[in-house]
Amino acid sequence: MSNKIMLLVVLALIMLAVVSGVTFASFTDRESSTNNTLISGTIDLKTNNANGVSATLTNLSLKPNNSVTGTTIQLSNSGTVNGTTLNISFSYIESDNANQNGTPNMTADQVASVIQVTALTYDTTNILTTLTDTNANGYIDVQDLVNAVNTAKMAGLSGLTAGGASKPFNIVVLLRDGISNDYQGDGIAITVNFVLNQ
Numbered sequence: 001m002s003n004k005i006m007l008l009v010v011l012a013l014i015m016l017a018v019v020s021g022v023t024f025a026s027f028t029d030r031e032s033s034t035n036n037t038l039i040s041g042t043i044d045l046k047t048n049n050a051n052g053v054s055a056t057l058t059n060l061s062l063k064p065n066n067s068v069t070g071t072t073i074q075l076s077n078s079g080t081v082n083g084t085t086l087n088i089s090f091s092y093i094e095s096d097n098a099n100q101n102g103t104p105n106m107t108a109d110q111v112a113s114v115i116q117v118t119a120l121t122y123d124t125t126n127i128l129t130t131l132t133d134t135n136a137n138g139y140i141d142v143q144d145l146v147n148a149v150n151t152a153k154m155a156g157l158s159g160l161t162a163g164g165a166s167k168p169f170n171i172v173v174l175l176r177d178g179i180s181n182d183y184q185g186d187g188i189a190i191t192v193n194f195v196l197n198q
């Protein structure tokens, strides 16, 4: 009855905000845990070989048709129990600048739909090619990532052996070219959840 219990959750946060056609992005990740008292040993999921590590991409200017790259984090299991599978899921919330520069306030969903995901990999798996264009706009975007159809596809990925080698997670996003000025002042904060299962 215990082997489906999720032991540790790591959150990675990507902030995107569009200002006058320029996106500022930052990246942090943090870790929290829930304890499983039914088994002995631990599963300790670490990012970049540290608990609660904070990696930040600062002063990264992004204009339409430019990408946010470099968001690779290393996942490892420093515990004593093997993690057999890993689940990755995404969520986002509206994170606007105070000044909309006279433009309409676009919703978080609208912003997410113009942030295309151009690369999404974990270990040796190309996750991106497995995903569904759930909002039918012709490309995989951040709004697609949070759809339950795609969350299901990002569950049951390869796990992490206790004390074993780390596995890289990478995401690249692209602010779509030709988006309207209405997106000025709008942004979202994206959270990436990593759950390692025994």
Ligand SMILES: [Ca+2]
Binding pocket: 094, 096, 105, 106, 107, 108, 185, 186, 187
């Ligand atoms: Ca907004």
Ligand SMILES: [Ca+2]
Binding pocket: 133, 134, 135, 136, 137, 138, 139, 140, 141, 144
């Ligand atoms: Ca889409």
Ligand SMILES: [Ca+2]
Binding pocket: 100, 103, 104, 105, 106, 181, 182, 183, 184, 185, 186
């Ligand atoms: Ca706006």
